[in-house]
Amino acid sequence: ETGVTQSPTHLIKTRGQQVTLRCSSQSGHNTVSWYQQALGQGPQFIFQYYREEENGRGNFPPRFSGLQFPNYSSELNVNALELDDSALYLCASSPSLSAGELFFGEGSRLTVL
């Protein structure tokens, strides 16, 4: 059983640019969440997708957007990058909305210069 995979693992962007991060959920999982983890802090909830629809959103501006595809893989897009967007972006999948455990990928480390 393949776990949650994310790409790219590391990337560097400059302020004002746009970035797309990708996530393949674990087999059989229809729910995907994205979290932002700044250095030395806990993950912060960005949004969640269930069956291709946004199902919940944290306190992030609209320049953070996402997609979930029919195979339940997902993308996180961030427009107009700011220095404070530098962080580890974690994708997590779960088999349903009522499941407890989230299965996290290893993350995409974004550096904004």
Place this chain on the structure above:
Amino acid sequence: GENVEQHPSTLSVQEGDSAVIKCTYSDSASNYFPWYKQELGKGPQLIIDIRSNVGEKKDQRIAVTLNKTAKHFSLHITETQPEDSAVYFCAASSNNAGNMLTFGGGTRLMVKP
């Protein structure tokens, strides 16, 4: 919204000793409280969780206690081993599942051999 505070931020123990990490939460509607372990370069991994209808849960060397009245919950690790060294995060949600979690700031546990 929910706010989760976690203490201490760092904890150093001798191998074989016990470790206790404490969290408080603000939203009385929160009903699901997981604990995640994050090793260097990896995503968080669930180690134990508890729902609000239970006061205590144990799994081998790990236990979690919940005091709903005081709005705090704690992680107890007994007979610590060097491989327990990692960052531990508590979290809370109000949908009785692992969706839209609010994480604490993390505790770096170091177990000295």
